[in-house]
Amino acid sequence: MEFKTPIVPQANQRLSADYLRFDSAGAHLVGQRCDVCGTQLFPKTGICPGCQSEQLTDVALPRQGTLYSWSIVHVAPKPWVTPYVIGYVDLPEGVRVFAHIGGDPQTLKIGMPVALYASAVVAHEREPGTPLFTFNPVSAENS
Numbered sequence: 704m705e706f707k708t709p710i711v712p713q714a715n716q717r718l719s720a721d722y723l724r725f726d727s728a729g730a731h732l733v734g735q736r737c738d739v740c741g742t743q744l745f746p747k748t749g750i751c752p753g754c755q756s757e758q759l760t761d762v763a764l765p766r767q768g769t770l771y772s773w774s775i776v777h778v779a780p781k782p783w784v785t786p787y788v789i790g791y792v793d794l795p796e797g798v799r800v801f802a803h804i805g806g807d808p809q810t811l812k813i814g815m816p817v818a819l820y821a822s823a824v825v826a827h828e829r830e831p832g833t834p835l836f837t838f839n840p841v842s843a844e845n846s
């Protein structure tokens with residue numbers, strides 16, 4: 704399955720290179736696939752939760768998924784500045800990712816298509832502008 708990537712992000716300072724892979728279309732989160740049973744994982748672990756195999760191979764995960772659930776954060780530890788949105792995104796083949804969610808919170812709907820985008824931290828007192836990856840709603844013409 705092929706997904707379009709909206710933009711090509713810059714190098715990221717928060718996620719290590721172990722968790723990001725770049726190609727000509729943009730960035731993918733990097734998870735793992737079990738060589739024995741095919742279960743996909745994110746983040747990486749040392750053992751498959753499906754069959755306990757330790758034979759795991761890094762794989763670039765699809766950029767697009769669906770919004771499983773989300774919440775607007777109104778109370779957070781410093782230096783985070785509220786409000787901001789967090790949520791879970793279901794990627795194909797069973798991977799659920801906890802992430803910042805971009806876009807207008809008033810338009811978010813459970814089950815809507817979202818995709819990985821490069822963004823910048825705005826909800827942080829000390830490090831505004833730090834590169835950040837968010838899952839943002841995908842319009843019908845981009846999906």
Ligand SMILES: [Zn+2]
Binds near residue numbers: 738739751752753755
């Ligand atoms: Zn397995």
